Amino acid sequence: MNKRWTIDKIKEFVEKNSDSTLLTTEYHGFSQKLLFRCACGNQFEKNFTKFKNKHQRKCDVCQPPKQSR
Numbered sequence: 001m002n003k004r005w006t007i008d009k010i011k012e013f014v015e016k017n018s019d020s021t022l023l024t025t026e027y028h029g030f031s032q033k034l035l036f037r038c039a040c041g042n043q044f045e046k047n048f049t050k051f052k053n054k055h056q057r058k059c060d061v062c063q064p065p066k067q068s069r
């Protein structure tokens with residue numbers, strides 16, 4: 001059930017499912033870090049697996065990677 005993602009589909013997914021914008025224009029695979037721009041204006045890198053499956057869809061400021069208490 002591997003869905004083949006293209007940069008266009010990823011861009012569409014990002015726009016529909018987050019407030020972030022995809023800045024990367026080429027997609028080479030799931031391990032690639034993609035460059036996004038968060039709604040706050042910050043840019044951040046994240047591979048698409050994390051973005052999609054782990055709901056890490058904002059920059060580290062708006063959504064810190066780990067919640068430390």
Ligand SMILES: [Zn+2]
Nearest residue numbers: 038040059062
């Ligand atoms: Zn942000």
